[in-house]
Amino acid sequence: MITPLVRIERLSKTFGSGDTAVRALVDVDLVIGPGEVVGLKGPSGSGKSTLLNVIACILEPTSGRFSLNGDTIWDGRYLATDLRRLRRERIGFIFQFHNLLPFLNAIDNVALAMTLAGVPAAEARRRAADLLDYLQVGKRATAMPARLSGGEAQRVAIARALANRPRIILADEPTAALDSERARVVMDLLRHVAREQEAAVLVVTHDEKIFDRFDRMVSLRDGRIEDDLRRAA
Amino acid sequence: MNIALADIRHNLGRFLLTCLGLGLLMGVALSMVGIYQGVVAEALALSRSLAADVWVVESGTRGPFAEASRLPGDAREMVQRVPGVAAAGSITLRTAEARTPQGLIRVQVMGYEPGRPGGPSALKTGRGLGGARFEVVADQRAQLAVGATVLLGGDRYTVVGTTRGLVASGGDPLLFMTLRDSQELQFKLAPPAARRASAAGAGAGSIDSINAVIAKLHAGADANAVAETLRRWKHLAALTDAEQSELLTRSVVNRARVQLGMFTVVLLFVSAVIIALIIYTMTMDKLREIATLKLIGAPDRTIVGLVLQQALILGGLGYAAATVLVFSVRDVFPRAVALGVAEVAIMAGIIGTICVLGSLLSIRAALRIEPQQALGS
Numbered sequence: 257m258i259t260p261l262v263r264i265e266r267l268s269k270t271f272g273s274g275d276t277a278v279r280a281l282v283d284v285d286l287v288i289g290p291g292e293v294v295g296l297k298g299p300s301g302s303g304k305s306t307l308l309n310v311i312a313c314i315l316e317p318t319s320g321r322f323s324l325n326g327d328t329i330w331d332g333r334y335l336a337t338d339l340r341r342l343r344r345e346r347i348g349f350i351f352q353f354h355n356l357l358p359f360l361n362a363i364d365n366v367a368l369a370m371t372l373a374g375v376p377a378a379e380a381r382r383r384a385a386d387l388l389d390y391l392q393v394g395k396r397a398t399a400m401p402a403r404l405s406g407g408e409a410q411r412v413a414i415a416r417a418l419a420n421r422p423r424i425i426l427a428d429e430p431t432a433a434l435d436s437e438r439a440r441v442v443m444d445l446l447r448h449v450a451r452e453q454e455a456a457v458l459v460v461t462h463d464e465k466i467f468d469r470f471d472r473m474v475s476l477r478d479g480r481i482e483d484d485l486r487r488a489a
Numbered sequence: 490m491n492i493a494l495a496d497i498r499h500n501l502g503r504f505l506l507t508c509l510g511l512g513l514l515m516g517v518a519l520s521m522v523g524i525y526q527g528v529v530a531e532a533l534a535l536s537r538s539l540a541a542d543v544w545v546v547e548s549g550t551r552g553p554f555a556e557a558s559r560l561p562g563d564a565r566e567m568v569q570r571v572p573g574v575a576a577a578g579s580i581t582l583r584t585a586e587a588r589t590p591q592g593l594i595r596v597q598v599m600g601y602e603p604g605r606p607g608g609p610s611a612l613k614t615g616r617g618l619g620g621a622r623f624e625v626v627a628d629q630r631a632q633l634a635v636g637a638t639v640l641l642g643g644d645r646y647t648v649v650g651t652t653r654g655l656v657a658s659g660g661d662p663l664l665f666m667t668l669r670d671s672q673e674l675q676f677k678l679a680p681p682a683a684r685r686a687s688a689a690g691a692g693a694g695s696i697d698s699i700n701a702v703i704a705k706l707h708a709g710a711d712a713n714a715v716a717e718t719l720r721r722w723k724h725l726a727a728l729t730d731a732e733q734s735e736l737l738t739r740s741v742v743n744r745a746r747v748q749l750g751m752f753t754v755v756l757l758f759v760s761a762v763i764i765a766l767i768i769y770t771m772t773m774d775k776l777r778e779i780a781t782l783k784l785i786g787a788p789d790r791t792i793v794g795l796v797l798q799q800a801l802i803l804g805g806l807g808y809a810a811a812t813v814l815v816f817s818v819r820d821v822f823p824r825a826v827a828l829g830v831a832e833v834a835i836m837a838g839i840i841g842t843i844c845v846l847g848s849l850l851s852i853r854a855a856l857r858i859e860p861q862q863a864l865g866s
Contacts, residue, residue, distance in 0.1 A: 305864070314784070314860045343860075344786020355781045355863050357492070359499030364490055372787050377490060400499075416785065428864065 259326040261423050261456035262288040262311060267320030269306055269479075280306040282479040283320070290423070290454035293447050293469065295461055298476035304460045307476070308426050311458065312347055313339040325423055344373050348417030348455075350427035354409040356401040362412045363388060363397040369419040380419075387415040391445065407438040414442065418449055425449065427459040436465050443469035492782075492791070493798035496775065507767060508803060512810025514760050515840060519808075519815045520822075521753040522832055527825030528749060532658040532742040535599075536733055538610045541703035542712045543574075544728045545719055551728065553582050553700040554658060555740045562672075562697035564725070565605075571718055573710035578605030579699040581671040584661065588640035591632055596664045597657035598641070600671020606703050609665055615650030618667055626650040628662035639664070642677035646670075658742050660824045672696050757839065765847030768800045772851035779855050780863035789856055796852050797845070804844035808837055 269281040280303045288294050296304050309315040311322065313329065313336075321331045324346060329336050336342050343349070356365045366384035371377055388394045391411040393404075401409055410430060417425060425446065431439035443459075443466045450457045459470070467473060468487070475483040497504050536554075544553075545560070545568050552558025560579075568577040581600035586593055601607030603618045609626055615635035618624055625646045627633040637648045646666065655663045666674070676696045706715055712729040719727035728736065738746065772779070779792055812833060819826035 309861055309864070312784075312860075340783065340786045340788055342786075343784065349784055351781075351864060355777070355784075357778050357781060359496040359778070360490070360492070364495070368490060368492070369785050371490060372785065372791065 258289055260287045260289050261325050262286065262322070262458065264307075264311070264322045265320055267307075267310065267322055268318050269303075269310060269315060270318045280479050281310070281317070284476075284479070284481055286474065286481065286484075288456040288458060290456060291450050293443075293450050293457040293459070293471050295459050295467060295470035295473040296476065297461060297467075297473060298482070302476040303479040304476055305428060306479075308428055308458065308460055311424070312349055312426050313342055344369065345420055346422050346424055348420070348422035348425040350410075350414055350417045350425070350430045352429040352432050354401070354406075354413035354433075356404075356409055356413055356416070358401050361398050361400050362393065362404065362408075362415075365401070365412055366415045366419050369416045373420045375420075384415070384419065387418060388412065391415050406433045407435075407441075410434060410438075410442060411445075414445060418453075421453055423453070423455050425455050425457045427457070429460055429462065431461065431463050431466055439463060439466050440469065491798070493795050493802070496778075496795070497799065497802060504803070505806070507771075508806040509810055511760075511764065511767065511803065511807035512814065514756075514763060515807050515811035516814040518753065518756040518760055519811050519828070519833075519836055520819070520826060521749060521756055522836055523815065523819060523826035523828040524822070524824060525746065525749040525753055526827035526829075526832060527822075528742050528745050529738055530827040531656045531660055531825050532737045533734055534654055534656055535663060536730065536737060538652075538655055539607065539703055540610065540705070541606060541730055541733075542706040542710075543704040543716050543719065544730070544733050545577075545702040545704060546700070546726050546728065548722075548724045548726045550726060551736055551740070553580070554733070555736050558700050558726075560699050560702065560725070562699055564699065565602075565702045567722070567725075568702045568704050568719065571704075571715060573706050573715045573718075574704045575707045575710075576606050577702050577704045578602050578607035579668055579702055580607045581668065581675060581700045583671075583675055583700075584657070585641055585664075585674065587631075587664065589631065589633055590637055594631060595661050596627075596631060597659075597661045598664045598666060598671055598674060600666055600668040600674075600699075602668045606705050607668075609650075609652045609655060609663075611652065612650045613653040615648070617650055618665065620667075622667065622670060623647065624649045624666065626652060626665040628652045628655045628664070630656055630660075630662035631664065642674045644670075644674070644677075654825070656825075658737060668699070672698070757843070760840075761843040761847055764800075764804065764843055765850055768796065768803065768844070768848045769851045769854065771799060771803075772796050772855050776858055777863055779858050780860055783858065784860040784863045792855050793852050796848050796855050800844045800848035800851070801841065804840050808840045 264284055264286040267281055267284045271278045271280055298304050310317050317330055322329055363384045366387055367380040370380035388397050393408050393411045396404060396408050431442055446457050472486045546552040546558035547560055550556040550558045565577050565579040578601055583598055585596055585598050587596045613629060623644055623646050625648055627648050629651050633648045635648055639646045716727035716729050719725050
């Protein structure tokens with residue numbers, strides 16, 4: 257039996273308390289297996305980003321349980337002690353606005369993620385160069401983020417997210433700043449990585465143009481899963 | 490890869506300007522340390538140069554620097570005969586205004602007997618005093634060259650030599666002349682009533698008076714014992730050189746010293762606050778980058794290292810600029826700015842400590858930044 261990479265059971269997240277409490281997630285159940293690319297959609301305030309942040313161990317849930325790669329991460333409390341280590345070694349995060357460090361060039365942005373995980377600097381740079389070549393931005397390796405186009409910057413950000421070969425890739429509207437063609441290229445790339453690395457990919461998106469790139473599309477409304485539709489093969 | 494250096498390189502111009510601004514502030518603080526040291530050094534300059542073992546002054550006084558002291562001219566012979574004394578010399582000291590080619594300047598006139606203790610220990614240019622009258626050796630701060638003439642008490646004196654760093658506790662340059670010249674000068678500059686009394690032969694106005702006798706002892710002689718012997722004469726008081734130095738720093742320039750010391754402390758405190766604010770602003774400017782670092786899993790030590798290294802580089806470059814600045818302009822100051830390796834090193838340590846302490850607030854703020862702060866638009 258294949259172990260799911262992300263398993264969420266009756267997960268809830270409430271902000272505030274009493275009369276002002278906001279229930280951002282309510283009893284959410286979600287399982288994502290290796291190689292699966294899952295889209296997460298829903299209106300603003302439906303809890304998409306909250307769910308992503310909970311899986312990334314950025315936000316602590318209020319109740320429920322979730323595990324990553326077979327290890328229980330939260331069950332009433334965090335069971336993993338070093339959440340940042342968990343993030344840098346097991347989770348790749350792609351932001352809506354690439355969030356590259358403006359003082360590092362493209363290759364160093366990617367290599368930094370690896371050196372933080374303990375990869376020697378020379379090895380990190382070599383692997384970063386390979387990744388940038390793979391993502392077709394190798395020629396822009398020494399360019400500073402401010403000099404990169406939106407598409408180039410997003411691909412560098414994807415390279416950084418993939419740097420430590422994470423099994424779980426979380427992306428928060430990664431195509432929002434891209435045109436249709438580039439958005440499709442990015443999604444195809446994530447699909448390719450998911451297949452090749454047997455990674456679980458969860459993408460928050462509003463972009464209907466890329467809906468056909470997902471294996472499943474999960475809809476959230478008012479913090480609850482409304483639909484979980486698998487695309488016909 | 491060093492992200493602290495990378496960030497500095499990215500905003501190099503702004504960072505260097507910040508260092509320069511901070512350097513100017515540190516330069517003021519460093520100057521104050523130098524001025525503080527200079528006041529002490531200048532107060533001790535003459536007594537160190539004379540290298541006396543014992544100072545003999547008027548009974549009941551702590552002269553000749555802290556209080557007025559007046560001794561009969563023959564006091565030197567008495568001191569000379571005390572066991573242990575190798576050489577003794579009479580000196581006079583008084584402040585006067587001298588008319589020089591540059592204008593009217595205030596000087597400290599010191600009379601001594603050439604060939605006996607009391608003269609300048611080293612000359613910068615020219616020669617020392619011989620037996621001739623109306624010659625002076627002037628400190629370079631008087632800006633008098635060899636051959637220049639000075640008008641004092643109606644007499645014209647010729648500069649025959651110059652010294653370096655010999656000033657009074659107030660910073661006035663010293664002018665050395667023969668004891669006889671100085672005694673006559675004292676008489677001429679004395680108030681008319683004293684002059685009349687002196688001319689009438691009254692003791693109080695006698696020209697043959699001195700302010701102190703300085704004694705050099707034989708090797709192995711105990712300065713305290715000799716001073717004790719001298720104190721047995723009821724009209725004499727004696728201080729060892731250590732007591733005189735203590736008196737100069739604790740009494741003569743104490744207020745100036747404490748004032749400068751307090752001001753230096755205030756400046757260092759202001760510097761500390763400004764450094765802390767600059768580091769805090771630099772850190773908060775990187776709020777999103779720090780949040781991103783946390784989001785991609787950077788441990789706390791990476792964040793702490795980023796803030797701390799930048800704080801130390803900022804302090805280091807600022808202090809280097811301050812040191813270069815102060816050493817470039819210190820000769821322009823009217824009083825000595827005495828800075829040696831020890832002062833520069835101690836100040837560097839203080840600045841380093843201030844940078845570390847100043848960055849604590851920023852480190853605390855940086856560690857409190859939440860990773861999700863990187864996710865906003």
